[in-house]
Amino acid sequence: MPRRLIACLLLALPLGCALQPTPPAAANLASLPLPDSSELPCCWQAQESLAIDYRGQRHTLTSVMAVEAAGLTLVVLDPLGRKLLTVTQRGSEVTEQLASDAGELPVKSLLPAVYLAHMNQQRWVLDQSPWSIGEQDDNLVLYFRHQPNVMVEGYTDGNAPTAGAKRIVRFVELGATLTITTLKSAAL
Numbered sequence: 001m002p003r004r005l006i007a008c009l010l011l012a013l014p015l016g017c018a019l020q021p022t023p024p025a026a027a028n029l030a031s032l033p034l035p036d037s038s039e040l041p042c043c044w045q046a047q048e049s050l051a052i053d054y055r056g057q058r059h060t061l062t063s064v065m066a067v068e069a070a071g072l073t074l075v076v077l078d079p080l081g082r083k084l085l086t087v088t089q090r091g092s093e094v095t096e097q098l099a100s101d102a103g104e105l106p107v108k109s110l111l112p113a114v115y116l117a118h119m120n121q122q123r124w125v126l127d128q129s130p131w132s133i134g135e136q137d138d139n140l141v142l143y144f145r146h147q148p149n150v151m152v153e154g155y156t157d158g159n160a161p162t163a164g165a166k167r168i169v170r171f172v173e174l175g176a177t178l179t180i181t182t183l184k185s186a187a188l
Contacts, residue, residue, distance in 0.1 A: 029112045029150070029171075032131055032142070037071040037089040039123045040115070043188040044160035050076065052105060054176040059105055063180075065114065067160075068188055074114060076107060087111050106174050113178055116140060116150060117167045120158030148172050161185050 045066040052059040061084065062077045071090035078084050078101075085107045086097040098107065115124075121133045121140060132143045140157075142150040154167040161167075161182040169178040 029109050031129075032112050033126065033129055034089075034092070034094070034112065034115060035119065035124060036092050037067070038069070038091070040067045040072060040119055041156075041158055041160050043068050044185060045188055046161050046185040047183045048161070049181045049183055050110075051179040051181075052176060053179075054106060054174070055104070063110075066188065067118075072114070074111065076110060085110065106171065106176050109171055109174065109176070110178075112142075112150070113152075113169045113180075116142060116152045117155050117169060117180060118158070118161070123158070144173075160187070 045064070048063045048065065050061040050063055052061065060079060062079075062081075063074060064077075065072070065074045071088060074085070074087040075083060076085040082099070082101075083097075084099045084102045084105075087110070088095045089111070094111065096108075096111075121135070124133050126132055130145045131149075132146070134141050134143065136148075136151075138153070140152040140155045141148050142152075149172050151170045151172065152167060153170075154165065156165070156167070163182055163185050165182045165185075167180045169180065170176075171178070
């Protein structure tokens with residue numbers, strides 16, 4: 001009798017594991033289909049202060065960004081003025097150069113944050129993807145499988161930023177908050 005019970009349990013164990021639901025894939029901003037750079041409002045440049053709250057620490061950085069008809073260039077500098085990240089996008093082609101001393105900062109999330117903070121939400125094309133965009137309580141919200149993933153307060157909705165403008169980007173999955181304050185802005 002005990003042998004039969006053990007045999008039944010051993011046979012049932014794999015079946016029970018197979019019936020467990022598979023957890024949904026985690027949201028990864030790298031899988032977000034970014035629009036063509038021509039979808040951003042053109043043509044302007046800005047110097048901005050970036051405050052990143054991540055893993056219990058605040059990191060203060062500076063960025064300079066230019067959006068031209070040819071594309072976008074974003075350079076992120078550390079407090080000493082050294083390049084941490086350079087991103088260029090021409091059309092849909094993105095090139096990133098990440099400094100080796102960037103540490104564990106979520107700098108790869110900055111390009112999606114640029115689009116979320118500056119582009120008109122109606123211009124996003126997210127068909128056939130698990131991503132969607134909407135508004136909630138005057139915030140722009142990026143959803144992954146109907147769950148909030150990124151929330152943007154103070155987004156420009158298709159306009160170039162103005163000096164003094166502030167956007168707060170909350171990355172729900174990362175547990176990070178990015179506060180962007182425009183220091184200077186000029187038309188190109």
